[in-house]
Amino acid sequence: MTSLALTRESIARVRPGPAVAAVLIALFLLLFLVVPVVQVIFVAFQDKTTGSFTLINFVDFFRNDLFMRSFWNSFYVSAMSVVVASALALPLAYLTTRFEFRGAVLIQSLGIIPLIMPPFIGAVAMQLLFGRNGTVNLLLRDHFGISIPFMEGLNGVIFVQSIHYFPFILINLSASLKNIDRAMEESAQNLGCHGFRLFRRIVFPLAMPGYVAGASLVFIKVFDDLGTPLLLNVNDMLAPQAYLRISSIGIADPMGYVISVVLIVCSLLALWVSALAMKGKDYATVQRGGGGLARRRMKPLELVAAYAVVLLILVLVLAPHIGLTLLSFATIWSFSPFPDAFTMKHYGTVFLESGQYITNTLLYASLAALLDVVIGTAIAYLVLRSKLPGRQWLDYIAMAALAVPGVVLGIGYLRSFYDVPMPFTGQPLSGFWLILVFALAIRRLPYALRACTAALQQVSNSLEEAAENLGATKLRTISRVVVPLMSGGILAGFVTSFATAAVELSATIMLVHSQSDAPLAYGLYVYMQSAAGRGPGAALGVFAVVIVGLGTYLSHVIIERGRRERGQDH
């Protein structure tokens, strides 16, 4: 008995598994994130004339009005986007998890759809509908003589970004809400707590990990997003400034790289703050059997109000898709509330040419998302449950990917892997399609990681201990107890990674090496650059939304079925 305990203890102390996993992940991050990015960011610390190390570029950054204005604008837009996105996500998440509500699954799926739209296309559609001369304003002007500046300046960015990124909050918050133990709520109710107070004091605090995970993602993502401000021609924000500097001036001017460093530092700060907010609080609930919030039946009046709110939000959220669909069927749509006429022609144009784009995209995005949840789960586990020294750094480094502009990663990859020949073919490694998968996986890893971490935070340590006490090995405990309990969060991570990887443009456009390997976003970009009309581009966009939507739905169904088979349906 004692000898057995001893061996157990010594094994527990050595734990080769986590260490090996940590080393492998660290290597992956080093090779595909740190090295390429450092290659580029090096320039920020280089004296332009002598090539020696310097901090003068950062001094220049803080002395420059434009950069400081951009900095505050970025901060303001990100914060406001979190506020607006929360306002959109909270009712949807709460109503669908808390009440018996028809169409809850539909709403949750629809809540993911905004992510499927490439932001640059979403902005096009939003401008057609809400722009100064968009549908809504033309109609308002014709009938009431007024117009609403939805899309003017920073407003436009906030509007498009919150609609685009609110699913981060919705998905993470819903997963969190589902994981809350019903008993908590019931005890509160027994003690006389009801209504909004119940939500504010019990439900929402318990769902905090999900909310904070989602909100910090929205904040960082908006902070670093490039496509939307660029398309709306809002230049005085940090990410567009970095992009404009890097892509138009290049290495001659270090400021673009300085801004990239600032972006990365700000993202890490935001994460640190969100980690501080969560620190020292325990969100795990032990009891799983009857988990999930009790669903309440709504009174008729409540039901009507709920439907009205949900419908309003859905229409708003689906506006880009409605706009895109209209555009894809439009002949000419110019300074009029609706297109002049409708046609199927654009679908015919893209139908024959887009097969390759679609298969490539499905392959790349699913491989990347798979890689993300595997690595994400592993990092979350190492950080929260192992005692490895420096484990927190895996999290920081992986999250830093969020702040690396796609262009920087793309250039970094070309720089790091172009001269590395592939085995057998001799083709440059950067031209191999798997590199695209790695780029996508790195860019999307933070989403998966936050989702997995939030999920794991809600799984009590004691469940693991129980399994181990009953004789299960560590690996078996993880695969049979921890991962299944995390499956909601893992699903959320997979879905967000998959859906957003499928429409990523900025890194891929630098790395696409041949037409036959090109993904959908590249095709969209090419189709959209036509003075002869954006109809075919919109049609391809609709294809993209449908295909990625189906993929997302399928993965949802498959993983849900898995959960149900393990008897975790609530």
Add this chain to the structure above:
Amino acid sequence: MSRTLHGVAAALAVLLASSTAAFAQDPSGKLVVVTSFPKDLTSAFQQAFQKAYPKVTLEVLNRNTNAGVKYLQETASNNGTDLFWASAPDAFEVLKGANLLQAYKPKVEGIPEKVGAYPINDPEGMYAGFAASGYGIMWNSRYMKANELPAPKEWSDLAKPVYYDHVAISAPSRSGTTHLTIETILQGEGWEKGWRTNKEIAGNYRTITERSFGVPDGVNSGSFGIGIVIDFFALSSQASGFPVEFVYPTVTTIVPANIGIVKNAPNKAAAETFVDFILSPQGQEVLLQPAIRRLPVNPATYAKAPADYPNPFKDTSLGSQVNFDVEVSQARYNVVDALFDQLITFQLDGLKAATRAIHQADAALAKKPNDKAKALLAEARDLVAAMPVTAQEAADPQLSGAFTVERKSATDAVPERQAQVEQKWAAFAKDNYAAARKKAEEALALAR
């Protein structure tokens, strides 16, 4: 019988082909083209070329001009690209300067030396012009009607108060073609006057787009009314049915769009064939297609063009006003871009506020003249137009040294860092616009 003959002929042809230079006429394999051109243009050429040379697989990679140049620079060590195909001549100059192109003299006959005042081919043969484009003004006729705006004719028209908040342009630092437009105005009117015009027009900008395509896109959809564009954007939009119109102002430049063979091209033979193909009568005709609408460089092709197609070889007024000096343009290239960005793009709000105040004071003065107010208004205008650098300074290598792509050696001292220079210019513009606005408001108060 005929089959045997065919066979013999084919065998002979193969023999000939493999033993002589004729081999180059029947190339095969993969041909990789990096281009900034829209799909409408590339796929039309792709189809025509594949039909003529079925053994070559043409692979087109779309990247915007800057990204394309960067891509070629980053991949030069193991080049996999055969051709670079884009509008802006200066992008080719960058590649040429970096020794990334190789010379080729097209075999096609009948292409003149110049289009407008601009040489069609690079004198060293590193790249060749295959189509020409001019710059001008496009507008959405529905938008103009709804806002009761007159049709503009000249650049200076765009500075009129009636167009306030209706005009758009792309940033010259982002679009090689817009850079040429700005430079054309500067060369056509001189540095000081040219900037004055540019800033007066800029005071009416609705937006400054990041991509050159953003301008025709916005005019087509009606998000703004008037755009400063390269001609084919407007012509092809029009040919595709959008309610848009286009005019070449007197001060315009007709500039060739180019193609160049990349150094160490993997499929040099096919690359040369492609260059000759797009210059051939057959290739030039592709340019006339409605979705493309570029000006052929082969004068003979215009015979097949639709009526009222612009013809720079016949209509000599096109682009003749400006004797575009490439050397001058080259010497101050980055400085002009940075000036535009710092004085206009990133200070647009201040500039627009000043412009609006000037327009209002002007309107009030027209009704109720007042000499003191008039003087104040002239001061305000001068403040807006003022430049932090002269034409000479702009061309000074010392200044442009702060913006150049690479330092030559560690001892090449640069007096000021780019960020410092820019901050100085931005502060200059900000203060001037604020002062101009104040003066214009004073003038307005006096005229009331």
